[in-house]
Amino acid sequence: MADQAGDPLFHSHDPIFNRKELLHVGHVPDEDRIVGRDDEIESVAAEVGAITRGDPPNNVMIYGKTGTGKSLISRHVATRAQDAARTNEIDCGVLYIDCSEANTETRATRQLALSLKEQTDYQENIPVRGVGTMEYYQHIWQILEACFDAIIVILDEIDKLDNSNILMQLSRAREAQKTDAYIGVIGISNKVKYRETLDERIDSSFGHRELFFHPYDASQLREIMRNREDAFQPAVLEDGTIELCAALAAKKHGDARKAIEILKEAGELARRTGSEAVSEDHIQQAQEVAEINRIEELTSGATVHAKLALYALASRIITGDRETYKTREVYERYVGICELVATDPITENGLYRQLKEQAFLGVIESEKTGGGRSQGSYLLHRLVTDPKHIVKAVRRDSSLEELPTYDRLSGSESSSRAHDTDLSSFS
Numbered sequence: 122m123a124d125q126a127g128d129p130l131f132h133s134h135d136p137i138f139n140r141k142e143l144l145h146v147g148h149v150p151d152e153d154r155i156v157g158r159d160d161e162i163e164s165v166a167a168e169v170g171a172i173t174r175g176d177p178p179n180n181v182m183i184y185g186k187t188g189t190g191k192s193l194i195s196r197h198v199a200t201r202a203q204d205a206a207r208t209n210e211i212d213c214g215v216l217y218i219d220c221s222e223a224n225t226e227t228r229a230t231r232q233l234a235l236s237l238k239e240q241t242d243y244q245e246n247i248p249v250r251g252v253g254t255m256e257y258y259q260h261i262w263q264i265l266e267a268c269f270d271a272i273i274v275i276l277d278e279i280d281k282l283d284n285s286n287i288l289m290q291l292s293r294a295r296e297a298q299k300t301d302a303y304i305g306v307i308g309i310s311n312k313v314k315y316r317e318t319l320d321e322r323i324d325s326s327f328g329h330r331e332l333f334f335h336p337y338d339a340s341q342l343r344e345i346m347r348n349r350e351d352a353f354q355p356a357v358l359e360d361g362t363i364e365l366c367a368a369l370a371a372k373k374h375g376d377a378r379k380a381i382e383i384l385k386e387a388g389e390l391a392r393r394t395g396s397e398a399v400s401e402d403h404i405q406q407a408q409e410v411a412e413i414n415r416i417e418e419l420t421s422g423a424t425v426h427a428k429l430a431l432y433a434l435a436s437r438i439i440t441g442d443r444e445t446y447k448t449r450e451v452y453e454r455y456v457g458i459c460e461l462v463a464t465d466p467i468t469e470n471g472l473y474r475q476l477k478e479q480a481f482l483g484v485i486e487s488e489k490t491g492g493g494r495s496q497g498s499y500l501l502h503r504l505v506t507d508p509k510h511i512v513k514a515v516r517r518d519s520s521l522e523e524l525p526t527y528d529r530l531s532g533s534e535s536s537s538r539a540h541d542t543d544l545s546s547f548s
C-alpha cells in the first residue's frame with residue numbers, strides 16, 4: 122500500500138481551509154467566538170442559575186427562528202452553570218436531547234437515562250429496547266439520587282415530541298419524591314405557539330418563563346463570521362466576501378447557520394475549481410447551492426405533482442411579467458408540463474391542494490384576493506424564493522430532469538439543441 126503522506130494523490134496542505142471544523146454544522150464555538158447574545162446569555166442564566174447556589178432553578182422556553190443561537194446559548198449557559206456549581210461543590214449534570222430524533226416519551230427518557238449513565242459509574246444495565254417509559258424513568262431517578270444534586274435538561278425542538286408528559290414528570294419529580302435533585306429544563310422551539318399546544322395540567326406544573334431570540338442583523342452575522350475567519354488559510358478570503366455573505370444571510374432571516382454554511386460551501390467551491398482565494402462570486406454561487414439544497418430538502422417528501430405544480434408556477438413567473446398567478450393559471454401551465462414528462466395530470470382541485478401544502482412548507486405564499494360579492498374571491502400564489510432555484514431543485518428529481526432548464530425557460534439558451542423540448546404550450 123502506498124504511504125499516504127508521500128502519495129501525491131493526497132495533498133498534505135489544504136490551500137483553502139486551515140481549521141475547517143470551525144464551520145461544521147455541529148461545532149460548538151468557544152465563549153470568545155460567541156457574538157451578540159450577551160443579553161440572552163444573561164436571561165437564560167437568570168432562570169437556571171439558582172442551581173449553582175444549590176437552589177431550585179426556573180424552567181425556561183426559548184423561541185426563535187432557525188439559526189438564531191438558541192441551542193448554542195442553551196448549551197453554553199448550561200455548561201457554565203455546571204462549572205460554577207462545581208466550584209460550590211454542587212454536582213450538576215447537563216443533558217442535551219434532540220427531540221426531532223428522540224420524538225416520543227420513550228425515546229427521550231431512554232436517551233436521558235443512557236446519557237446520565239454515561240456521565241456516572243451507574244452499574245445497572247439499561248436496555249435499549251423491550252422496556253417502557255416507566256422503566257427509563259426509574260433509572261433516571263436512581264441515577265439522580267445516587268450521583269447528582271441538580272441537572273439541566275435541554276430539550277431542543279421540543280415541539281417535535283409526540284406528547285409533553287416528560288415536562289410534567291421532570292418538573293414534579295421532587296414533589297413526587299422521586300429524587301431530591303433539582304431539575305431545570307430549557308425547552309427550545311421555532312414555534313412560538315408551542316405553549317398553546319400544551320395540556321393545561323402540564324403547562325401549569327412546568328410553569329416556565331419564555332424568552333424570544335431575534336434574528337441577527339448583518340453586522341452581527343459579520344462579527345460571527347469574522348470570529349471564525351481562522352477556519353481559512355491566511356488571506357484566502359478576499360475583501361468583501363464576509364460582508365456579502367452576511368448581507369445575503371440577513372436578507373433571508375438573519376440565520377447564522379445559513380451564513381456559516383454559505384461561507385463553507387464557498388470555500389469548497391474555490392478548492393474544487395483550483396482557485397487560490399474565495400471570491401464574492403464563490404459566495405454568490407454557494408448561496409445558490411444552499412438555497413437549492415434547502416428547497417430540495419423541503420420538497421423531498423412531496424409528490425411528483427406537487428413538484429410539477431411548483432415548477433409550473435416558477436415557469437409562469439420566468440416566462441411572464443407577474444410575480445403572482447391564480448390557481449387556474451398555474452393549472453393550465455401544469456397540464457402542458459405533464460405532457461412534456463408524459464404524466465397524467467391531476468384535477469385542478471387536486472393541484473390546488475398540492476399548492477396549499479407547499480404554502481404550508483413555506484415554499485410559496487398563497488393569498489386570498491378578490492373580487493367583491495359578485496365576483497368571488499380567488500387565491501394568488503407567489504414563490505418565496507427565486508424561480509430559478511425552484512426549477513433547479515425540481516430538475517434534481519431524476520424523473521423530472523427532462524424538464525426545460527432555467528436558461529431554456531428564460532430564453533438565454535439557444536433553442537437549436539438536439540434534445541430541445543417544445544415549449545409552445547408555455548406561451
Ligand SMILES: Nc1ncnc2c1ncn2[C@@H]1O[C@H](COP(=O)(O)OP(=O)(O)OP(=O)(O)O)[C@@H](O)[C@H]1O
Pocket residue numbers: 145146147148149150154155156157158185186187188189190191192193194310311345377378381
Ligand atoms: N451568537 C453566535 N455567535 C457565534 N456563532 C453563532 C451564534 N449564534 C449562532 N451561531 C452559530 O450558528 C449555528 C446555528 O446556531 P444554533 O444551532 O444555536 O441555532 P438555533 O437557533 O438553535 O437553530 P435551530 O432552531 O435551527 O436549531 C451554529 O453553528 C452556531 O455555532
